[in-house]
Amino acid sequence: MNDCKNIKKDLVAYIYNDIDEKKKSLIQKHLRSCPECRREVEELKEVLLCADTLKKDIEETVESEDWEALPSRIANHVFAQTKNHLKENKFKRFLNSIFTVKLAPVYAALLAGIVIGGVVTFMLLQSGKSPEGTSPTRFMVSKEFIETMDVEMARRETLDYLEQSKYLLLDFVQTPPEKAAQYWRSDFVEAKTSELLSKKKYMNQQLDKYHMAKAKAICDQIEMLLRELARMSRDLTPAEGARIQELIEQRQLLLKINIIKKEIQQSEV
Amino acid sequence: MQGQTISADIHNISVLAERAKHGDREAFMTITNMYQKNIFQLAYSFFQNREDALDIVQDTFLRVYKKLHHYEKDRSFKNWILQIAKNLCIDRYRKNHKKHDQKSIGGTEIEEIHLTDEKGTERNSNTDIKRIVSKCLKELPERQRMIFVMKHYNDLKYKDIAETLGIAVGTVKSLNFKAVNKMRNLMNPYLGRQL
Numbered sequence: 514m515n516d517c518k519n520i521k522k523d524l525v526a527y528i529y530n531d532i533d534e535k536k537k538s539l540i541q542k543h544l545r546s547c548p549e550c551r552r553e554v555e556e557l558k559e560v561l562l563c564a565d566t567l568k569k570d571i572e573e574t575v576e577s578e579d580w581e582a583l584p585s586r587i588a589n590h591v592f593a594q595t596k597n598h599l600k601e602n603k604f605k606r607f608l609n610s611i612f613t614v615k616l617a618p619v620y621a622a623l624l625a626g627i628v629i630g631g632v633v634t635f636m637l638l639q640s641g642k643s644p645e646g647t648s649p650t651r652f653m654v655s656k657e658f659i660e661t662m663d664v665e666m667a668r669r670e671t672l673d674y675l676e677q678s679k680y681l682l683l684d685f686v687q688t689p690p691e692k693a694a695q696y697w698r699s700d701f702v703e704a705k706t707s708e709l710l711s712k713k714k715y716m717n718q719q720l721d722k723y724h725m726a727k728a729k730a731i732c733d734q735i736e737m738l739l740r741e742l743a744r745m746s747r748d749l750t751p752a753e754g755a756r757i758q759e760l761i762e763q764r765q766l767l768l769k770i771n772i773i774k775k776e777i778q779q780s781e782v
Numbered sequence: 783m784q785g786q787t788i789s790a791d792i793h794n795i796s797v798l799a800e801r802a803k804h805g806d807r808e809a810f811m812t813i814t815n816m817y818q819k820n821i822f823q824l825a826y827s828f829f830q831n832r833e834d835a836l837d838i839v840q841d842t843f844l845r846v847y848k849k850l851h852h853y854e855k856d857r858s859f860k861n862w863i864l865q866i867a868k869n870l871c872i873d874r875y876r877k878n879h880k881k882h883d884q885k886s887i888g889g890t891e892i893e894e895i896h897l898t899d900e901k902g903t904e905r906n907s908n909t910d911i912k913r914i915v916s917k918c919l920k921e922l923p924e925r926q927r928m929i930f931v932m933k934h935y936n937d938l939k940y941k942d943i944a945e946t947l948g949i950a951v952g953t954v955k956s957l958n959f960k961a962v963n964k965m966r967n968l969m970n971p972y973l974g975r976q977l
Contacts (some may be wrong), residue, residue: 525959529933531940560966564919564934566912571935572829575819578836584814587840591847691977 516543524554530560541771559705587764671728674712675777678735679770681705683740686758686767693754697746706743710736732772734766788803795859803850814843817860820936821867827935828871828928830916838874842867864938868928868946875924918968926961933958 520540526532526538544551612620681702688696696702713736720729738761745753761767795816801809818839845866853862910934919927925947931936933947940958944951 522956522959525962526940526955531933556966557962560962560969561934563929563969564915564965565910566908567827567830567915567919568935570912571823573828574832575823578822580815580818583818583839584811587814587818587843588811591810591841591844592805592807594844594848 517547520550521553524550524557525561528554528558540581551746621762663719664723665778667716667725668722670716670719671725672774672777674709674716674732675735675770675774677705678709678739679767679774681709682735682738682761682770683767686761688754688758690755690758691751693751693758694746694749697742697749703743703746706739709739710743725777728773728777731766731769735770738766791851796855799850799853799859809814810843813846817863818843820860820864824864824867824932824936827870827931828875830919834874838867838870841870845870861942863898864932864942865946865948868932868965871928872924913971914972915965918965921968922961922964926957926964929954929958930961930965 514603520527520543523536523540527537530537533539544554567695579635580742684702685696697706713732716732717729720732738757742749795813798809798813802813812813821839821842822835826835829835831837842863842968846863849866853859919930922930927949929943933944938946940951940954944954947954
């Protein structure tokens with residue numbers, strides 16, 4: 514019985530005759546005396562005989578293939594595939610050469626530098642201070658600051674306009690009426706009048722924008738007066754000159770100019 | 783093809799492998815020509831399907847080409863190439879065929895053939911036996927099935943099967959015995975009528 518158990522696992526190898534001679538003789542000897550194992554061998558042979566029925570199909574299918582053409586077809590496929598594979602490998606090798614372990618400390622130091630630099634810049638921007646020992650090359654100013662500056666510039670322009678107009682009119686008022694026409698025809702007064710008139714054009718926009726209504730009203734009056742005087746200057750009679758001087762005094766134009774100037778100066782930034 | 787490729791008898795396979803490794807198309811085609819039938823026969827007997835077998839042949843040579851630098855010269859080239867083919871067969875089997883096989887193959891189908899015999903239709907026909915064998919083969923666990931087809935349909939020696947699978951010769955014998963024995967159990971109801 515023990516013999517049966519020992520030889521059983523070798524019976525298929527025995528049928529295939531793929532077994533060493535020593536074992537083969539042992540099995541043959543055992544089979545002569547053991548009908549049960551002989552029956553087992555017969556049954557196994559029967560199974561293998563049935564399995565043989567597929568052999569013919571397999572052989573026929575193998576022979577039906579075009580084996581002469583296949584190597585070329587396979588080679589085409591393989592070389593096309595590996596070409597792409599080589600390209601990928603080249604790229605991988607390039608990446609590997611960049612991200613090699615040897616260069617890891619360099620990348621770590623670079624990364625640390627970027628992080629530290631970023632943090633320091635952030636902190637400096639937060640505190641609004643530039644690094645010690647270095648002078649800032651750029652100023653960052655707020656929109657409000659720029660607006661305040663514009664208002665201040667407009668005020669100063671207006672003050673300057675009023676000041677110059679005041680002196681021009683003051684000189685006119687103090688000029689004898691018979692010399693009024695001569696005064697307005699002089700080169701200096703003509704140039705000054707022209708300058709003030711063109712300045713007023715530019716100022717109109719600012720006066721409206723910053724709601725300087727009072728200043729605008731007086732400036733408009735001055736503008737009208739100067740424009741009229743410039744137009745009439747060549748034909749201005751002494752009587753007309755005296756009349757205009759009288760009007761300036763009656764309307765207290767110079768006083769109004771002074772008051773407006775003062776108001777503007779008081780509200781100076 | 784004969785003119786293009788070089789006879790394997792003249793050239794040592796190691797030389798061909800070395801040349802193919804460096805992109806020699808002719809050498810590669812010679813290797814393909816030498817082993818394509820072996821691989822096809824193994825894959826076809828394993829899957830019983832021509833398309834699967836042809837895919838395995840192509841994939842095997844693609845892998846062979848990529849892995850040529852791993853080939854150890856003291857090893858049998860045929861066994862090395864068959865090992866690659868066997869691995870691809872197992873991968874494919876696990877991927878595509880396992881579920882299908884489990885669905886379509888089972889004792890009931892074998893029983894149906896047996897019942898047909900009882901009704902007195904054409905008995906013991908060769909086609910019926912083929913169908914039974916084919917189904918029984920597919921019932922075997924993948925390793926037993928591979929060993930059985932290597933031995934029975936590809937006439938490989940146990941020693942070569944052991945090298946190809948990387949296991950001991952005794953294990954191969956034992957697994958093949960289990961395979962044949964399992965087939966016998968599956969076929970017994972049918973065989974009983976024939977004996």
